[in-house]
Amino acid sequence: MRSDAGGGWGATASRDDRGPRRGPAPGRQLTAEPVPTHRRRGCHHLRLPPEPAPAVLFLCTGNAARSVMAGAVLGALAPSVAVETAGTLTVEGQPVSFRTRAALGAIGLKPGSHRSRQATASDLQRATLVIGLAPEHVAWVRREHPAAAGRTATLRRLERDLPAGGPLAERVAGLGLAGLELEAWEEVVDPGGGEVEEFTAAAIEIDRLVRSLAPRLG
Numbered sequence: 001m002r003s004d005a006g007g008g009w010g011a012t013a014s015r016d017d018r019g020p021r022r023g024p025a026p027g028r029q030l031t032a033e034p035v036p037t038h039r040r041r042g043c044h045h046l047r048l049p050p051e052p053a054p055a056v057l058f059l060c061t062g063n064a065a066r067s068v069m070a071g072a073v074l075g076a077l078a079p080s081v082a083v084e085t086a087g088t089l090t091v092e093g094q095p096v097s098f099r100t101r102a103a104l105g106a107i108g109l110k111p112g113s114h115r116s117r118q119a120t121a122s123d124l125q126r127a128t129l130v131i132g133l134a135p136e137h138v139a140w141v142r143r144e145h146p147a148a149a150g151r152t153a154t155l156r157r158l159e160r161d162l163p164a165g166g167p168l169a170e171r172v173a174g175l176g177l178a179g180l181e182l183e184a185w186e187e188v189v190d191p192g193g194g195e196v197e198e199f200t201a202a203a204i205e206i207d208r209l210v211r212s213l214a215p216r217l218g
Contacts, residue, residue, distance in 0.1 A: 054168045054217055055082040057127035058155075059137040063087030063116040065100045065191055066133040069203045070155065072109045073210040074217070081217055084127070086119035088140040093117070102196050103203035124148040128168050129217070131155050133206075134190070135182035142178070149178035154186035155206070159213045168217060 056074060060067035063086050071085040094116040104111055124130060124145045130152040132138040141152040151172055153161075157180075163171050188206060191198040 053080055053082055054128045055084070055126050056217060057119070057123055057130045058083070058085045058133070059088055059119055059130060059141070060085075060133040061087055061089050061137070061190065062094075062192065063090045063118075064094060064097060065103075065199060066188055066202060066206060068096060068100055068111055068114055069104060069206045070131065070133065070210055072104055072111055073107070073207050074214055076109060077211065077214040078218055082126075084123060085114075086117055086123050088119060088137055090116050090118040099191070099194075099196050099199040103191075103199035106200045107203050107207045121145060127151060129153075129158075129172055131158060134187040135184070138182055138186075146178075151177065153177045153180070154182075155188060155209050155213070156186045159209045162213065162216050164216045171216075 058067040058070040058074075067085040067087065071083050074081060075083045092115075096111040096114050101111055124141065125148070127148070128151065130141060130148055132141070132152065132154050135154060138152050138154055142149045151169075153175070161175060163174070165171075188202060188209070191202040
């Protein structure tokens with residue numbers, strides 16, 4: 001009898017030559033792989049859209065000193081926050097004065113290519129939070145743009161009262177800002193008309209307040 005792999009009448013058939021297997025070998029069981037729960041139930045993991053970046057608008061009177069300083073400080077500390085500045089009674093298009101520039105230099109900042117501009121309804125509508133440098137700026141918003149009154153407060157009040165944690169818009173709404181009485185202690189004194197020393201003192205005070213508030217604005 002021939003039994004070489006070359007074939008012949010006595011060759012042993014390979015597994016493929018025997019035809020398809022018709023079932024498991026005796027004593028063996030086939031088990032199905034479990035289907036993941038999310039596939040079995042048709043569930044999907046949904047990603048919620050990220051919260052929009054906070055937008056902060058600083059207001060002073062002429063948009064030439066205090067709001068410019070505050071915007072420069074927050075822009076340096078919190079690049080994820082959209083920062084704008086404007087004035088309530090502004091001569092449009094004025095460059096930064098040498099006093100404001102010197103005051104910012106004293107705290108290690110530059111004003112860039114800023115030009116003064118009047119606050120508009122669109123500015124206020126975009127802002128998650130409107131920050132006045134004095135009570136009169138909050139009063140102006142309440143009078144001219146009442147829809148934004150609940151999102152507007154002074155820098156000093158927010159530095160003292162704004163809580164941390166959670167979406168900024170919700171925390172601001174929880175303060176009930178529209179009905180709060182405005183008080184004299186809330187003012188950051190306007191250095192306008194003063195010398196470089198007065199501007200520098202204002203910049204140092206604004207820097208302190210914004211640094212304290214900034215971690216709660218993100």
